[in-house]
Amino acid sequence: MVGPLRLKTPLSADDVRGLKAGDVVSISGMIVTGRDRVHKYLVENMPQPGELPVDLAGTIIYHCGPVMREKDGVFTAVAAGPTTSIRMEMYEPRFIRGFGIRGIMGKGGMGGHTLQALRENGCVYFNAVGGAAVYLADRIERVIGVWKLEEFGPAEALWILEVKDFPAVVTMDAHGNNIHREIEQRSLGRFRELLGK
Numbered sequence: 124m125v126g127p128l129r130l131k132t133p134l135s136a137d138d139v140r141g142l143k144a145g146d147v148v149s150i151s152g153m154i155v156t157g158r159d160r161v162h163k164y165l166v167e168n169m170p171q172p173g174e175l176p177v178d179l180a181g182t183i184i185y186h187c188g189p190v191m192r193e194k195d196g197v198f199t200a201v202a203a204g205p206t207t208s209i210r211m212e213m214y215e216p217r218f219i220r221g222f223g224i225r226g227i228m229g230k231g232g233m234g235g236h237t238l239q240a241l242r243e244n245g246c247v248y249f250n251a252v253g254g255a256a257v258y259l260a261d262r263i264e265r266v267i268g269v270w271k272l273e274e275f276g277p278a279e280a281l282w283i284l285e286v287k288d289f290p291a292v293v294t295m296d297a298h299g300n301n302i303h304r305e306i307e308q309r310s311l312g313r314f315r316e317l318l319g320k
Contacts, residue, residue: 126149127147127148127149127290128142128146128147128148128149129148129149129151130148130149130150130151130152131150131151131152132150132151132152132153132154132181132182132183132225132226133152133153133180133181133182133225134181134182134183134225134226135181135225136225136245138225139225139226139245139246139247139297140245140297140298142247142293142296142297143293143296143298143300144293144294144295144296144300144301144302145292145293145294145302146292146293147290147291147292148249148290148291148292148293149288149289149290150183150226150228150249150286150288150289150290150291151286151287151288151289152182152285152286153177153182153267153283153284153285153286154182154183154184154185154226154228154284154286154289155177155179155182155183155184155185155281155282155283155284156184156185156186156187156188156189156203156280156281156282156284157184157185157186157211157281158186158187158188158206158210158211158278158279159210159211159279160271160275160279161271161275161279161280161281162211162214162215162218163214164271164275165214165218165221165222166214166217166218166221169221175270176268176270176283177267177268177270177283179222179223179224180222180223180224181223181224181225182224182225182226183224183225183226183227183228183249184218184224184226184227184228185203185205185228185229185251185284186205186206186207186208186210186211186227186228186229186230187203187204187205187206187228187229187251187282188206188277188278188279189201189202189203189260189263189277189278189282190202190203190256190260190277191266191277191282197266198266198269199263199266200260200263200266200284201257201260202256202257202259202260203256203259203260203262203263204251204252204253204254204255204256204259205228205229205230205250205251205252205253205259206229206230207229207230207231208227208229208230208231208232208233208248209231209232209233209234211229211233212233212234212236212237215227215233215236215237215240216236216237216239216240219237219240219241219244219246220240220243220244223244224246225245225246225247226246226247226248226249227246227247227248227249228248228249228250228251228291229248229249229250229251230250230251230253231250231303232248232250232294232295232301232302232303232304233248233295237295238295238299238301241295241296241297241299242297242298242299245297246297247293247295247296247297248293248294248295248296249291249292249293249294250291250292250293250294250302251289251290251291252290252291259289259290262286262287262288262289262290263284263285263286263289264285264286264287265284265285266282266283266284266285267283267284267285268282268283269281269282269283270283
């Protein structure tokens with residue numbers, strides 16, 4: 124059995140365009156978390172380089188509201204499972220174009236506007252494992268920093284994380300393939316078959 128493809132951030136356009144829907148990957152390097160408030164704030168304000176604590180180009184934004192423990196000013200992740208990505212659909216295409224990210228990670232996939240932005244900008248969607256929040260937290264080697272913690276709260280802040288061997292599956296690629304949509308279509312076809320019997 125072939126093991127997962129090993130990816131290291133920051134990702135290049137060539138890295139991303141070499142991936143296809145269905146690829147199992149293992150991610151190492153820096154990623155950031157971001158949910159509704161981070162997306163809304165960033166696309167509405169479009170901070171200039173240097174205004175953010177980290178360069179987002181080439182990185183992966185993880186749709187996650189991690190549970191963190193703080194001791195002596197140091198944060199460690201207790202749980203870091205994915206949240207439903209479709210909530211960010213209204214922001215994600217502008218986020219991809221504006222900040223040069225190469226990967227989005229969450230659960231459940233995203234819509235047609237994001238799929239088009241993936242194709243146009245060389246970006247992919249990674250589906251993380253749902254129901255494995257503690258296991259995924261163990262893949263976080265350290266918390267590098269956090270942005271907007273006081274203003275947005277721990278679940279909505281932008282956490283900057285260093286991960287090692289973080290597992291995921293490419294389910295939407297930069298070539299227009301979308302496993303989520305394929306499953307929906309197959310399921311609908313089967314449903315219609317069952318209704319007809």
